[in-house]
Every structure is written in structure tokens, then in C-alpha cells.
Amino acid sequence: MTPYDALIAPFVEFEFMRRAVVGVFALALGAGPLGTFLMLRRMSLTGDAMAHAILPGAAIGFLLAGLNLYAMSLGGMVAGLLVAVGAGVVARATELKEDASLAAFYLISLALGVLIVSLRGSNVDLLHVLFGTVLGIDDATLLLIAGITTATLFTLAVIWRPLVMDCVDPTFLASVSRSGGVSHIAFLALVVLNLVGGFHALGTLLAVGLMMLPAATARFFVRDLSALVALSTLIAFLSGLVGLLVSYHLGTPSGPSIILVAGAAYGCAVVFGPAGGVLSRLLPGRHLEA
């Protein structure tokens, strides 16, 4: 097999591969910065909780309208935003910490979703939502993902300063401005939006992977915030690209393939990463003069 056959031909020959790569590129643009902030705010598992929170909403949308892109997206967004905003408000207004209030809200959402689905007596195949179909992305889905990415980048530009300040020194931000709470909730809403965009391609659970694995990988290479965001975006896109090719050539499901490629990159970074990886700790080099 020539390099052309291996790397280029699948995209030239098949439209669904071209759509998939564009979709993954758009998802990576949002997942890079969001994943970086989730990691830096020690909210890596929040994405996972959000993914669970979205699930029932999407399932309800499916129940009401069948396999309809907009109904499922809307359901997922509503459920996710309710959980994100509810948990955020409870965490800021009461003594309960963010993780505990988030756990409470997403568990309620999940239980409620399962209850509604069972009451309707329909056998919804939740697996469809769990594992998306990146190779089945149509124009409407592509537009939805691109729209979400555009909104994400604009919103991030607006809330960037308060978001960074809220991460580093929340007490200081609260003493000079009220924007900490607003930017935090806007950030959680962006996470929900991007998970909804991601679940059509990768499924809810794997969509979190495209956020967290590249961010965790990038942390082993760079320490600067802007560099972290840029590198995790690049890693997310490359994981998508390589994952699609692997799935094409080996006939494996695309979503898990993409996440496993990102996982392999993470594994290498853990061992070889110059910024705090295993090898750099075991073989630190001689100490400096000052």
C-alpha cells in the first residue's frame, strides 16, 4: 500500500470520510480550549458527568420525534444546561461544593430520563447515543457542529479574562467583579453544547474523550496556557484524523478508534513527556548552578 492509498485515497474516494474529517476538525477546535480549562480547573470528571446528564434529554428527544437531529440535540442541550446551570448556581449560592452539587443534579437527570423512557414503554436503543456515527454525518449535522464551534470560539473570546482569573484567584475576581459566576456558567454551557455537537459524531461518552485526552496529553509537553490550548486542539484534530484512517483500514468503529488514538498519544506523553512525564522524573539530569 502506497502512502497515497493509506493516507489520501480514503478521503478522495469517499465523501463520508471528507465529511467526517471536517466534523472532527470543527469538534477539535472547541474541544481543545474547553478540555484545557476543564483540566486546569480540576473538572476533568465534570465532562463525564455532563455526558450522563445529556443522555436522558437526547433519549426523550428520540422518543418524541424519532431519530431526529434537532429533537435529540435540543433535548440533550436542555437536559445538560439544566444540570450545568443548576449545579453551578447551587455551588455558588450555598455551602455545597461544585462536585457534590453536580453529582446530585446529573444523577437526578439520569434517573428521570430512564424513568420517562420506561414509562413510555419504548425500547430506546441508548447505545446509539452512547456511540455516535462519525461516518454517517450529513449536511445538517455538519452545520450544527460548525455552528456550535463558532459560538464556542466567540464566547470563549468574550469570557477569556474572567475565566482565567476565576481559575487562578476566584476570591480576587469576586472582589472586583461579578463576572466570575457568569463566565463559569457560560463555560459549563459551552461544555454541554460541545458534548451535544460531539455525540452525533462520537457518542456522548466518547465526546468527553476528545476534550480530556488531548488536554491531558498537552500538559506533558507545554506549561503555557496559550500553548496548552493550541497543542490540545492540534492533538484532538490529529487523533480524529488518524482514528478515522485506522477505522477505515481496519474496519473498526470510528468513535472508539478516534478516542483510542488519543489514548495512545496520552500513553506516550505520560512516559516520554518532557514536562513532568515518567522518564523526565526518573532521569531528571544534573542540577543547575542557580
Place this chain on the structure above:
Amino acid sequence: MTAQISFRDLTLGYERHPAVHHLSGEVAEGALLAICGPNGAGKSTLLKGICGALRPQGGSVDLHGVSPRDIAYLPQGAEIDRSFPISVYDLVSMGLWRRAGLFGGIGRRERVRIEEAIAAVGLDGFESRPIGSLSGGQMQRTLFARLLLQDARVILLDEPFTALDAKTTADLVDLVGRWHGERRTVLAVLHDFDLVRAAFPDTLLLARQPVAWGPTAEALKAENLLKARHMGEAWQADAATCPVAA
């Protein structure tokens, strides 16, 4: 003498238990006031009440036209995430928030001010250092540079010199003196009586209720200190409702 901060029968506390109980009085504009007292006397609570982080359970704080958000407040052992990848320069520049906000540009004039603030606390050459690599003293210098940039009329410092060496303390006390010279109102919670006597003209000795408030030499007399020690730490789980009418 114009007042900058007035307390009117102020009670502050947590879960209905008062930490500052029925405090009345005025801090003059341009005052340099030390707040002393035993642990649990309500010193930090008072600062939180002034900057609006804690709502009064009774009485009020009047800032005479200064917005609580225009107060520069340095909390005790500030909750800063030292592992966050941000440089000294960027952390200091946060002090410009009230002027720059979401989008305001950081232009040449602002950059000069940031560099001046960093130089004023003796951290030249540290601009691009990540905050995670700073020592405790360097971190406190960084936070003072941010306070400088805030350019506030009222400055609240909560144990700003705790765990600092003599040189760092002296440098930062000089900065406080500079603010005093610029007629800014500075309130600092302190435990080092020698430092208070040397650098702070006025002192409020607090033990939930004010024990003494006035010129430092007067307020820190031995009998007052003894009284304060006996009055501190009186949190009772089964305390009755305060009989003093609100």
C-alpha cells in the same frame, strides 16, 4: 477629618453566630489602621464585611461613596491556584481589571504601569516566571504589585506579612507607608505588635467587640491586651438570641 468608613452598630458572623458584635465607629480618610486581637476575634470577618464579601447580620458599613468593588482587598493566605500556568506579569496585570474589563486593551501606558508595579515590589526580571515557581515571599510581593495597580482609595490587608522574612516585610511595609503618604485609607490585620507600634499610627483592638480603638500606644496597653485575651473565642453552639435590639 472626613470619614472614609463608618460602622453603625455592625454585627457580622456565620450561621447567626456573631464574629464581630455591635461595632460602631469611623475610620478617617487617609488613616493607617492596624486591626489586632486574638485568633477568632473577628478581624478577618470585619475586612470581609467592609469589602462586601459578607453581608451584615445587623447594622451597616458606610463606605462614603466608594464602591465595594473599588476596594483593594488582600485576603489571608489568598486562595490562589499556584499550579495554574500563568506568569507573574499576567497575575499582576489582573490589577487593571476595573479599568480594562473584558476587552479593554493593555496598551503601552498600561504595560509601563505593570512594569513599574513589578519593579516597585523588587521583582524585576521575574515577569515571565510562572507563579508556581515563586517562593512564599515572592508570591506576596507579586500580590502587592497587583494591589499597586488597583490604585484603590481603600486597601484592606489580612495578615499580609505572615511567614515573611524581615527583608520582605520591611519592603512591603515601606509600600504601605507610601500608600499612607498618598492619603489612601489602609486597614491591616496584624499580629506583630512591635511592627504595629513602629509603623501604624492607629489601632483597633478587637475581640468580637471593640476593646480599644485609637492611637496605637494607647490601644495596645497591657491592660487592653489582657482584656482582649479573655474576650476572644466565645463561639457557643447553644448561644441564645442577642438581647440587644437590632
